[in-house]
Amino acid sequence: MKKLVLGAFLFAGTLGMTAQETRFGVKAGVDFATVEQTVTVMGFTATAKGSETGFFVGGFAEIGVNESFAIQPEVLYVSIKDFNLLNVPVLGKYTFAEKFNVMAGPSINYLLDAEEDEFKVNVDFGAGYDFTEDLDVSARYSMGFGDVKVSGIYVGVGYKF
Numbered sequence: 651m652k653k654l655v656l657g658a659f660l661f662a663g664t665l666g667m668t669a670q671e672t673r674f675g676v677k678a679g680v681d682f683a684t685v686e687q688t689v690t691v692m693g694f695t696a697t698a699k700g701s702e703t704g705f706f707v708g709g710f711a712e713i714g715v716n717e718s719f720a721i722q723p724e725v726l727y728v729s730i731k732d733f734n735l736l737n738v739p740v741l742g743k744y745t746f747a748e749k750f751n752v753m754a755g756p757s758i759n760y761l762l763d764a765e766e767d768e769f770k771v772n773v774d775f776g777a778g779y780d781f782t783e784d785l786d787v788s789a790r791y792s793m794g795f796g797d798v799k800v801s802g803i804y805v806g807v808g809y810k811f
Contacts, residue, residue, distance in 0.1 A: 670714035677788075678707040679806020683730045686799040704730035706737070706804060718745045722753065733800065734762040737792075739774050749780045757792060759800060770796055776804070784810045 686699045708726030715721060719742065726737040739757030746752065754775040761768045776790020786808045794801040 670716060672714065673712045673810045674709065675712065675784075675808050675810035676707075676709050677724070677726070677806050677808035679705065679804060681706050681728060681730065681802045681804045683728075683733075683800060683802030685730070685733060686794075686801070688797050702731040702733075704728060704733075706806065708737075710808065712743070712810065719743070720745075728759075730800070730802075732763070735800065736760040736762065737772075739772075739792075741774060743778075751778045751780070752776070753778065753788070753790065759794075761798075761800075764798075767796075767798065770794060770798065770800060772801070786810075 681704050682701070683704060684699065684701050686697060688695060688697045690696075706726045706728045708724060710722055710724040713721045713723075722739075722741045722743045724737070724739050724741070726739075728735050728737050737757055737759050739755055741753040741755040743751050743753045752775075754773075757772045757774050759770040759772060761770065772792045772794050774790050774792045776788060778786050778788035780786045787806070788808065789803065789805045791803050792801060
């Protein structure tokens, strides 16, 4: 796991060499998650699905590529009732108006409570609004894949240093 987090920050650092501006920040919020697990036993397939509300907290870097585009890697701790995971998205962030932006990109989840098959890949997309230069709010959907899908809506606030 340490290699994954280190790799994400090294990747972000490499992109930052040509960046216009790099800022770091923290974020926290609420997530509305759906966990779906598919199990096949003796040729029969069953799917169990449940919805829960949880929270997330973590940090991010916003690496400006030009006036309207940035790369935003994040490391988030996510708690959803019986699931705890580390979520590492690397998002492309496009500002299309002075304070509005959209974002999309892959994310890697490491399920902290799983005994096997801990890594999951999701695709995230969403939008945000900058209240000030330092304070923003965002909402995004994270779509899970695989036999254990952890999908959800993340709504939170961020503060840049």
